[in-house]
Amino acid sequence: MSDSLDVNVALGPRSYHISVVSNQFDQFAEALENWLNHNPAFRNTVSEGNKSAFIITDRNLAELHASKIENSLETRGWKWETAVIEPGEKSKSLAVISSLYDRLVNMKADRQTVVIAVGGGVTGDAAGFVAATYVRGLPFVQVPTSLLAHVDSSVGGKVGVNHPQAKNLIGAFYQPLGVFIDTSTLETLPERDYRSGLAEVVKYGVILDAKFFQYLEQNIAGLNQRTADVLRTVIARCCELKAEVVEQDEHERTGLRAILNYGHTFAHAFEALCGYGELMHGEAVSIGMVYASYLAEKLNLISHQETERQIQLLQSLGLPVSLPEGSSLNTDDILDRMKLDKKTVGGKLRFVLPTCLGRVEVFKDIPEELVREVLDELKQSTSKDDFQI
Secondary structure (H helix, E strand, C coil): CCCEEEEEECCHHHCEEEEEECCCHHHHHHHHHHHHHCCCCCCHHHHCCCCEEEEEEECCCHHHHHHHHHHHHHHCCCEEEEEEECCCHHHCCHHHHHHHHHHHHHCCCCCCCEEEEEECHHHHHHHHHHHHHHHHCCCEEEEECCHHHHHHHCCCCEEEEEECCEEEEEEEECCCCEEEEEHHHHHCCCHHHHHHHHHHHHHHHHHHCHHHHHHHHHCHHHHHCCCHHHHHHHHHHHHHHHHHHHHHCCCCCCCHHHHHHCCHHHHHHHHHHHCECCECHHHHHHHHHHHHHHHHHHCCCCCHHHHHHHHHHHHHCCCCCCCCCCCCCCHHHHHHHHCCCCCCECCECCEEEEEECCEEEEECCCCHHHHHHHHHHHHHCCCHHHCCC
16 A cells, blocks of 8 residues: 555646555655646746745644644755634635735745645635735645545635635635645544545545445444555545546636536535524535435436435444434425525526435435425434434
8 A cells, every 4th residue: 555645636737646645744845846847837846946835824724734734845945934813714714815925925925935734614715815915826725634635625616705704705716836645644633524524525425436435334443543554545546536527627717627526505504593602514414415315316327225325324433313303394495495505596496316325316306305305304213313412
């Protein structure tokens, strides 16, 4: 088993590599210089000695992981500054972005200054937005530190910040120079955050790769124990699968990227109505995938056995498959919230549903009565053992 796996994201002049490694933070600066040397826009950066970086991380990770990036840069003669933001969605604001611009001005950053995001999805989104907009574009590198960021938010080029009225309303598509994923960051990731990321891992198997789904079923122990070689294989495959989708629909214009939202129409409603924080995103997605699979059964798209395989895998990975016992969520409220989903057009509900394990399609005009049936039936079947966090 290789201790380093590389994934290529083929986007013409915006192509880049994702390196999936374990315990190799000391080699980060070398990987960065290699990416710069192979990019026509920045290949003179290293040879001319203009090795300047701006690291953006959050308060929880500054000592834990960002310091390792700093040490690696120091060994190869880089100059850098590190900006520490607060963890959480509040840092995805224009006020925080403005303060980061000020830091770049003060350090006299130019178009060869590399922005390095060290953190989860919030840090990656905010740092990417800074890189996309300061002097109309700085080179940008992702160093994601959560499983969710490893397999999802660090790949695909979506960057942005929140508006008081909506999440991610202000943003851009801006691809990085490269993504450096070191599985050692998962050793210190809180249990619930790790489990939450596993829901998105399972999602890739359902929507794009039945063999990968089977691999997950066969490697439950390795996933639960966070075994490095299993994690490298799983993360690299998830990145490959997302890259395939992004390569065909980089700017979300063909609708193909919608398949990545399997389970999310239900999940977003559950998250919002439970109150953000009650359910983590991955927990809501796990439950949402089960609901979506039951809906697919109702439409005779898949068998009950295929739904059961999803349920068993999710439960084996410590994820919930139904709403918390005693949940007071009302079916009408859930339906109303789902109609606010960005995939809804003209008030008509649209869902990403499996037609077999490894393949999904977007279905329009799903009868509301059928969705109501699923919501009512699954609410009644909720058991204490289904939800453990």
